[in-house]
Amino acid sequence: xxxxxxxxxxxxxxxxLADGAVILRGFASRDDAGLMDALESVTAMAPFRHMVTPxxxxxxxxxxxxxxxxxxxxRTGYRYDSIDPESGRRWPPMPPSFMELAESAAAExxxxxxxxxxxxxxxxxxxxxxxxxxxxxxxxYSQPIVSxxxxxxAVFLFGGMNRTDKTRRVEVRHGDVVVWxxxxxxxxxxxxxxxxxxxxxxxxxxxxxxxxxxx
Ligand code: SIN
Ligand code: FE2
Numbered sequence: 001x002x003x004x005x006x007x008x009x010x011x012x013x014x015x016x017l018a019d020g021a022v023i024l025r026g027f028a029s030r031d032d033a034g035l036m037d038a039l040e041s042v043t044a045m046a047p048f049r050h051m052v053t054p055x056x057x058x059x060x061x062x063x064x065x066x067x068x069x070x071x072x073x074x075r076t077g078y079r080y081d082s083i084d085p086e087s088g089r090r091w092p093p094m095p096p097s098f099m100e101l102a103e104s105a106a107a108e109x110x111x112x113x114x115x116x117x118x119x120x121x122x123x124x125x126x127x128x129x130x131x132x133x134x135x136x137x138x139x140x141y142s143q144p145i146v147s148x149x150x151x152x153x154a155v156f157l158f159g160g161m162n163r164t165d166k167t168r169r170v171e172v173r174h175g176d177v178v179v180w181x182x183x184x185x186x187x188x189x190x191x192x193x194x195x196x197x198x199x200x201x202x203x204x205x206x207x208x209x210x211x212x213x214x215x
Contacts, residue, residue, distance in 0.1 A: 020184030029175030038095035042066045045092040060128035067094040069118040080214045102211035109179035111144040116211035124194040124206040132190040143213035144181025151202030159188035
């Protein structure tokens with residue numbers, strides 16, 4: 001247990017969600033101003049957009065990327081691409097503060113030496129959600145996923161190896177980082193529809209930044 005400013009008991013700083021999966025409470029809060037500046041510089045070059053799935057659905061989550069590879073979906077499928085299809089140019093480089101956060105969170109979770117080459121940035125507005133899925137478009141499943149939550153809180157669903165397995169519901173708040181890898185790398189996960197609210201830094205949105213070794 002940790003104590004907050006008022007000396008009250010709060011939740012643990014670190015909680016195991018499964019073998020290979022951990023939530024690091026507040027891990028990204030140490031430099032949230034630096035992260036917000038970096039986020040703004042990325043989205044100025046590669047604005048958020050609602051991508052379309054192969055089935056023709058417009059995703060409720062708006063997305064962009066930075067780093068040498070970006071995750072994209074369109075009518076032809078899901079893939080990693082070095083080019084932003086909206087601009088025809090490379091994705092913006094991964095800001096050093098992003099890279100440092102991803103490496104240090106992975107190391108804290110037991111995955112030392114993580115070198116992400118892909119950073120997907122998801123923006124949720126009220127009602128936006130992400131259905132249960134596995135992250136399977138990467139080449140090397142020995143590398144973990146590092147997922148940073150900013151802005152409004154959300155309910156993160158963490159399931160098992162089958163879509164129908166029971167899911168754990170974990171509230172993720174500004175600065176929380178979830179890392180999953182090793183035996184947990186292919187677990188199903190998703191995000192419940194975002195509730196309305198106001199966050200002092202991000203207003204009416206939640207932003208999630210996920211780091212992966214994709215190529
Ligand atoms: C993801 O599954 O890629 C993102 C999950 C999240 O937004 O927390
Ligand atoms: Fe995912």
